[in-house]
Amino acid sequence: MGIDEFNVTPKEPEMTRYLSTLALALAAAFLTPQVRAEKVIVYREGQLVNPHDVAAVLGHNTRSIRLLDDAPAAPTPTKYVAAAAVALAKTSARPAAPAAAAHDEVPADASALSLPVRFAFDSTEILPAARTQLDALADGIKLLAPNSIITVEGHTDAVGTEAYNLELSRGRARAVRDYLVQRHGIDAARLKTVGYGESRPVEDADPYAAVNRRVQFRGS
Known part of the structure; x- marks a missing residue:
């Protein structure tokens, strides 16, 4: 038996393919942009919204974003975070006991906040239960620079067709x-809107869960 029979080095064509595959994998690793999951502060229904927390979150995000009214955007991995008084609700149909949100509980790298804005069924009519949180949100926006831009995002659950939910969210x-x-009295030019329909459910939530029916806000 010759010694060449024990040689385990890949043959030339196999080695070429191996090196080519390795090179492509390395190139993809270096060239593919690293997408970081963002953190979203999620308020339960009935929780008090601190305007200073709103200003801290919406004023923190300095990333460049698309500001076309109702323009679709690429999906962004999202991490929903919770604090003692800023937590993810299991459902938006059952009011939680009001609790004051202290702004030292808000993560420094949070880039958006979410409110369980209640609307009339199958409608864009805002119900009175949502107004207290929206009023506090408005007070927070007023603490920001006059030229700051806020994006208002509409989200739905998966009940109904994708096309219908997209239009409803908008x-x-x-x-x-x-x-x-x-x-x-907030300048309309400062408020950009976009609807995502059912395409961005809350992380780990049932697509049909009520918690997915929400409105999120982010600053630029």
Whole structure:
């Protein structure tokens, strides 16, 4: 038996393919942008919203984002975080006991906040139960620089068709914008709206869960 029969080195074509595959994998690793999951502060229904927390979160995000009204955007991995008084609700149909949100509980790297804005069924009409939180949100926006831009995002659960939910989420985002403009005098040019429909459910939540029916806000 010759010694060459014990040689385990890949043959030339196999080695070439191996090196090519390795090179492509390394290139992909270096060239693919690293997408970081963002942190979203999630308020339960009935919780008090601290305007200073709002200003801290919406004023913190300095990333460049698309500001086209109702423009679709690429999906972004999202991490929903909770604190003692800023927590993810199991459902938005059962009011929680009010609790004051201390701004030292808000993560420093949070980039958006979410409110369980209640609307009339199958409608863009904002129900009175949502107004207290929206009013506090407006007070927080007023603490920001006058030229700051806020994006209002509408989200739905998965009940209904994708097309219907997309349109509903856009309408609800616009309804929140109009509320902030008409009731609180915030310049409409500062409020951009976008609807995501059912495409961005809360992490680990049932797509049909009520918690997915929400409105999120982020600053630029």
